[in-house]
Structure formats: C-alpha cells, structure tokens
Amino acid sequence: MADVTCEEFRELASELALGILPGRERAAALAHRDRCSTCREHLDALTTISDDLRTLVPDTEPPVGFETRLLDHLHARTRVQRRRRRLLATITAAALVIAAGLGGWSLGTLTQHQPPTAAPVSPSPRLLTATFTADHRDAGQAFAYTGTPPWIYMAVDTEHDTTTVSCQLQTTDGHLVTIGQFQLSNGYGYWGTPINLDPTTLATARLIATNGTIIATATFTT
Incomplete structure (x- = not known):
C-alpha cells in the first residue's frame, strides 16, 4: 500500500487502534503515524478509548447476525474469527463514532x-x-x-x-x-x-x- 495521507489515516485509525487492520494497511498506517504527530495523538486517543471499552465487553453474546450487520455497515476491511467479531462489534462502533467526527x-x-x-x-x-x-x-x-x-x-x-x-x-x-x-x-x-x-x-x-x-x-x- 502506498503512503497514506492524514485523511486516509483517520479512516484506518479505529481499526488500527483495535488491532484488526490487515498487515499491509497496518504497516503503511504505522509508517504515517511515525511521521505525523497530529495523527499519532489521534491514534493514542482512540487506543485509550478502545482499551477502556474492551473491559466492558459483556460475557453474553449479542443476537445472531449482530456482528455481520454492524461490521458490514461500518465497512469492515477484514474478516476476523466469528467469536472475535462478536466481542469487538460494540467496541468498533463506539471507536468509529470518534473517528467519524462524532456526528449523529x-x-x-x-x-x-x-x-x-x-x-x-x-x-x-x-x-x-x-x-x-x-x-x-x-x-x-x-x-x-x-x-x-x-x-x-x-x-x-x-x-x-x-x-x-x-x-x-x-x-x-x-x-x-x-x-x-x-x-x-x-x-x-x-x-x-x-x-x-x-x-x-x-x-x-x-x-x-x-x-x-x-x-x-x-x-x-x-
């Protein structure tokens, strides 16, 4: 993947913070983060929120099909294990609220x-x-x-x-x-x-x- 811009980085940042960004995109995003202090601060903020939200994942699983509907809606870039997707679904949504500019x-x-x-x-x-x-x-x-x-x-x-x-x-x-x-x-x-x-x-x-x-x-x- 070619060098990413700040705008492209922000589109990838939530998945990078959650650790679910595919390898090539992850490498390009990390390279940009190392060069850009503004994007680095943005990623740090997302990572903090993601870490907080991970502790809140419920023990029970959401309804069947929940993770597919939600992650497809948010344009998930990679397939992850079914169990992992269920645990991360609510976290991904909340992190993307921040990344998307907090619009309703x-x-x-x-x-x-x-x-x-x-x-x-x-x-x-x-x-x-x-x-x-x-x-x-x-x-x-x-x-x-x-x-x-x-x-x-x-x-x-x-x-x-x-x-x-x-x-x-x-x-x-x-x-x-x-x-x-x-x-x-x-x-x-x-x-x-x-x-x-x-x-x-x-x-x-x-x-x-x-x-x-x-x-x-x-x-x-x-």
Missing part, C-alpha cells in the same frame, strides 16, 4: 446535522457507562464521553416491537432533554450523537416509544 448516526441510518456547541466538560476525559434495563432485564449499554465534544453512544436489544424511539436524558438536577430519535429493528438498534451538556451530570437515559411508553432506562454513576 444509527445502524442503517446516517443523520446529517451540525453537532451542537460543546458543553463544559471534565478536564480529564472519561468514558462513563450505564446498563439499559427493560422489563427487569439487561437490555443494552450506554457510553458517555466527557471529552470535547462530549457525546453519547448506545446499543440496545429489547423485546419491544417499537420501530422508532426517542432518547431522553435527565441530569442530576432534574433537567430533561430529548437529544434525538433512532430506529430499532426487531427490538434492537445502535446510535450515537454529540450532546450539549456535561456528561458528568447525567443521571439517566431513557428510550421512549412514540406512544410515550418507556422502553428502556439506563442509570449513570459517576
């Missing part, structure tokens, strides 16, 4: 919009996590990043047949804000967006159906 998106849907003005955040970025529950069972995971810009990403798997849900955040002082909508397919979906509030003040995230029913709730602890 969901599985099968790209939402075009301008990110909101970043809210004040913690000087030392952290990745906050919360588990979604629905009908008294685990139903997914939410991740909130306290860096600049702050963002939230979620993956949910419910038994509801609702196709469209709104995401409502509540802060510790009781403030409520609806940050957007995304689609579910057979009860599950994946979505992320920048947020215009300090993630360290998050108390809960709720997924609400169009009829007002609360589908799932996640409680953050800071």
Whole structure:
C-alpha cells in the first residue's frame, strides 16, 4: 500500500487502534503515524478509548447476525474469527463514532446535522457507562464521553416491537432533554450523537416509544 495521507489515516485509525487492520494497511498506517504527530495523538486517543471499552465487553453474546450487520455497515476491511467479531462489534462502533467526527448516526441510518456547541466538560476525559434495563432485564449499554465534544453512544436489544424511539436524558438536577430519535429493528438498534451538556451530570437515559411508553432506562454513576 502506498503512503497514506492524514485523511486516509483517520479512516484506518479505529481499526488500527483495535488491532484488526490487515498487515499491509497496518504497516503503511504505522509508517504515517511515525511521521505525523497530529495523527499519532489521534491514534493514542482512540487506543485509550478502545482499551477502556474492551473491559466492558459483556460475557453474553449479542443476537445472531449482530456482528455481520454492524461490521458490514461500518465497512469492515477484514474478516476476523466469528467469536472475535462478536466481542469487538460494540467496541468498533463506539471507536468509529470518534473517528467519524462524532456526528449523529444509527445502524442503517446516517443523520446529517451540525453537532451542537460543546458543553463544559471534565478536564480529564472519561468514558462513563450505564446498563439499559427493560422489563427487569439487561437490555443494552450506554457510553458517555466527557471529552470535547462530549457525546453519547448506545446499543440496545429489547423485546419491544417499537420501530422508532426517542432518547431522553435527565441530569442530576432534574433537567430533561430529548437529544434525538433512532430506529430499532426487531427490538434492537445502535446510535450515537454529540450532546450539549456535561456528561458528568447525567443521571439517566431513557428510550421512549412514540406512544410515550418507556422502553428502556439506563442509570449513570459517576
């Protein structure tokens, strides 16, 4: 592979950070990283987030076919073992939210919009996590990043047949804000967006159906 540009490096960086980039592309990307301090810092940030997310991979496997749908949507560049793909699916998605510029998106849907003005955040970025529950069972995971810009990403798997849900955040002082909508397919979906509030003040995230029913709730602890 020829020398890569900074733009090409950023397209490869998430898979490089996860260790799943094929050999020739990996070699070219590493050569560029060694020459470019800006891209090196970008990769370091992705690697830190990826390492944090690896510790959050659940013991149970996602629904059959999940990894194929997600990795195909994100244009995965290489085949990896089936078990490995299942473990890395959610991690890859979250890392690519950062690499893609933190724009709002969901599985099968790209939402075009301008990110909101970043809210004040913690000087030392952290990745906050919360588990979604629905009908008294685990139903997914939410991740909130306290860096600049702050963002939230979620993956949910419910038994509801609702196709469209709104995401409502509540802060510790009781403030409520609806940050957007995304689609579910057979009860599950994946979505992320920048947020215009300090993630360290998050108390809960709720997924609400169009009829007002609360589908799932996640409680953050800071």
